[in-house]
Amino acid sequence: MVAINYAAGLLLASLPAGGKRKIVLIAAIVLTAAALVYCKYTNFLLDTLNVIASTGFAKLSFLDVLPLGISYYTFKLISYTADVYTGKVKAERSPVVFAVYVLMYPQLIVGPIVKYRDMADVLHQTQGRCTLQKAQDGAEMFVFGLAKKVILADSIAALWQDIIGTGGIGLANASLPLAWLGIIAYSLQLYFDFAGYSEMSNGLSLMMGFECPANFNLPYISGSITEFWRRWHISLGTWFREYLYIPLGGNRKGRGRTLLNLFAVFLVTGIWHGAGYNYILWGAINGVMIVLERCVRDKGWYQKIPGLVKWAFTMFVVLMGWQVFRLESMSGIAQFFGILFGAVEFPSVNFTWQYYFDARIVVLMVIATVGALALDGGWAKKLHAKIRSSVPLFCVAQLALLLLMVLSVMFMVNSTYSPFIYFQY
Secondary structure (H helix, E strand, O other): OHHHHHHHHHHHHHOOOOHHHHHHHHHHHHHHHHHHHHHHHHHHHHHHHHHHHOOOOOOOHHHHOOOOOHHHHHHHHHHHHHHHHHOOOOOOOOHHHHHHHHHOHHHHOOOOOOOHHHOHHHHOOOOOOOOHHHHHHHHHHHHHHHHHHHHHHHHHHHHHHHHHOOOOOOOOOOOHHHHHHHHHHHHHHHHHHHHHHHHHHHHHHHHOOOOOOOOOOOHHHOOOHHHHHHHOOHHHHHHHHHHHHOOOOOOOOOHHHHHHHHHHHHHHHHHHHOOOHHHHHHHHHHHHHHHHHHHHOOOHHHHOOOHHHHHHHHHHHHHHHHHHHHOOOHHHHHHHHHHHOOOOOOOOOOOOHHHHOOHHHHHHHHHHHHHHHOOOHHHHHHHHHHHHOOHHHHHHHHHHHHHHHHHHHHHHHHOOOOOOHHHHO
16 A cells, blocks of 8 residues: 555656546545455445345455554545646655654554645754654653553543443443433543553654644533534544545535535545444434534524533534444334433443442543543643743652553553554554
């Protein structure tokens, strides 16, 4: 895939404007996307065909293991070739430099999806790219990301697995309060797991001299689904806006076409996350909510709704959406929502919610909630600047950082294997 897009970039740079350049672009995108579709969706398409047409195609067992990071480097490659075609970047002449961009290991597995034009200058910088300041800042960023993953996300994940059981389909013999506390726990786990990885990735990149944009910006403080998706997995949302929404026409072809484009983008977002009907449904739900918000955002009655109410409704939709996202079967989704809203009740429960939420978990949940909602980026930057300007505060902060690193290692040693959730996408 690297070779295909490297060659396509050189071809695009050598051809004059015209139909041949478009053919090269389309061929490169089709070949690149075909690898992703084949590896990720072949078995899903075969199963769907078997159900619809009563065929007997066997699954390809070797495709049960997805090539690591293919969803992410596919998008990096497509963005590069498209940018060369539109003239936003010049074709990379060095195959080694181009391979370094695509295969940079901190970003390879779960992003962020950093565009070539944002890294081109640094990739060719031979002097002063790696500095002591960048190494220090990157190390700090990495430790904070590691702590989010192993202290918060993994601890909450252990709680969540205890609640849902080994099957992971529903909350067998669970009370209604436990079900709601459980989905809040899962939402925090998902956020700190993914945000922690992104911070670790950016920290490692910065240690090597590459500054990458943040992938999360406190998404759980959002007052609308639209705002949520501007704050969650920012690099993916930016990619879809630039390479799908705008090419489809964006908001330039009338209101109806704009709404259709918005829905299409989120439907494709769901499909990109995985080969399953739950991902399609999840994408469709978000698409419908985005379209509805676009229809009412300028209405007087909508603007008068208190911000707290908008936030509560947004979080309700997000939390419900995460359950569709995580459950693979429609029956599992129906059962789970039945428990959440009291339609499914059990004559007895094995353990009440107090059994699971002991003092340690409560403390971690409080820390996670504060970290997800209250730690404003501007406030953190001001505190960081104040610490840097004071030698005593700086020394105390470095000691605290070292202790956080030690604590993170202790949590890792005492926990079981817990891969990043987004490794499977």
